[in-house]
Amino acid sequence: MKNETPKDALFALIKSLVETPGPSGQEHLIREVIKAEIKDYCDEIVTDALGNLIARKGKKTADGKRVMISAHVDEIGVMITHVDENGFARFITIGGVNPLTCIGGRVLFMNGVSGVIGVERLEPNTMPKHENLFIDTGATSVADSPVKVGDVAGFYRPAVQMGSRLVAKSMDDRIAAVVAIEAMKAIKTTPNELYFVFSVQEEVGLRGATTAAYGVDPDLGLAVDVTPTGDTPKSTRRSVALGKGPAIKVRDSSFIADTRIINWMVKEAEAQKLPYQMEVLEAGGTDGRAIQMTRAGVPAGCLSIACRYVHSPSEMVDRADVENSIKLLAGLLSKKIVL
Ligand code: CO
Ligand code: ZN
Numbered sequence: 001m002k003n004e005t006p007k008d009a010l011f012a013l014i015k016s017l018v019e020t021p022g023p024s025g026q027e028h029l030i031r032e033v034i035k036a037e038i039k040d041y042c043d044e045i046v047t048d049a050l051g052n053l054i055a056r057k058g059k060k061t062a063d064g065k066r067v068m069i070s071a072h073v074d075e076i077g078v079m080i081t082h083v084d085e086n087g088f089a090r091f092i093t094i095g096g097v098n099p100l101t102c103i104g105g106r107v108l109f110m111n112g113v114s115g116v117i118g119v120e121r122l123e124p125n126t127m128p129k130h131e132n133l134f135i136d137t138g139a140t141s142v143a144d145s146p147v148k149v150g151d152v153a154g155f156y157r158p159a160v161q162m163g164s165r166l167v168a169k170s171m172d173d174r175i176a177a178v179v180a181i182e183a184m185k186a187i188k189t190t191p192n193e194l195y196f197v198f199s200v201q202e203e204v205g206l207r208g209a210t211t212a213a214y215g216v217d218p219d220l221g222l223a224v225d226v227t228p229t230g231d232t233p234k235s236t237r238r239s240v241a242l243g244k245g246p247a248i249k250v251r252d253s254s255f256i257a258d259t260r261i262i263n264w265m266v267k268e269a270e271a272q273k274l275p276y277q278m279e280v281l282e283a284g285g286t287d288g289r290a291i292q293m294t295r296a297g298v299p300a301g302c303l304s305i306a307c308r309y310v311h312s313p314s315e316m317v318d319r320a321d322v323e324n325s326i327k328l329l330a331g332l333l334s335k336k337i338v339l
Contacts, residue, residue: 051208070199
């Protein structure tokens with residue numbers, strides 16, 4: 001099968017979002033890209049103290065609820081810890097990065113500098129650890145290194161379409177940002193006051209959503225995030241698969257979704273005759289926890305997009321899942337909510 005890159009608007013938006021670097025704490029570029037995309041489709045946009053981009057759409061009516069939707073816009077990456085006399089840089093990871101997916105890969109620093117990840121000679125039959133890896137920026141000495149201690153890079157890999165599958169780095173969680181943006185555009189009227197939060201620092205512990213949820217003070221909330229699948233050779237036994245529809249989270253290791261939210265999502269999927277799948281994730285967390293645990297507690301859940309190879313430079317989602325997630329989210333938010 002030949003890889004194709006059709007010129008369609010959805011893929012163009014995905015490509016512009018996933019190819020903008022923004023590891024945790026460095027979300028300023030992606031925030032501007034999203035702000036430009038949404039400004040005509042919401043009523044108010046603010047950036048809070050941590051850098052969360054918060055877009056309000058609609059005003060709370062007698063029949064309405066205040067809803068927080070959270071899609072994190074940070075991504076995994078690396079931070080330089082040391083540059084040696086020959087210009088090779090050592091690093092720590094930002095979020096969960098597997099050393100096996102790093103070797104031979106490229107990184108893009110926030111200042112535009114590129115780097116290649118190399119590995120030391122290893123003893124036979126040993127697995128590489130992060131401390132065996134280094135970044136080669138083309139420098140020949142510490143004096144001419146274009147990067148210094150504390151500099152941050154994201155992984156670099158162009159987005160491609162492979163039939164119905166879409167592949168890119170940072171589908172986690174830019175694909176959810178795309179779902180939130182497209183749902184925002186699709187909602188013409190709503191009795192609800194919707195706060196679309198493009199949250200920061202999720203990969204280092206749900207930090208942005210924690211302050212955003214406190215600030216928004218929602219009646220209920222939904223995270224939108226990717227979830228790993230069980231549909232590849234010898235993967236973890238898990239029933240989430242690509243192409244089986246939006247995944248409705250029941251639990252992950254950070255929170256148990258509110259039963260009322262789960263039922264609300266299932267009912268809407270059935271009313272729209274959308275395919276959907278139930279998600280039980282054994283390990284991993286989402287902004288849903290931050291919403292649920294804020295203040296005195298908030299009913300919260302999570303709409304997940306099935307994704308293969310999560311936290312690798314080639315995260316894969318299914319286009320129909322993305323489109324159906326947009327429809328599900330827009331349907332949920334545009335009507336009166338009865339939990
Ligand atoms: Co992640
Ligand atoms: Zn994520």
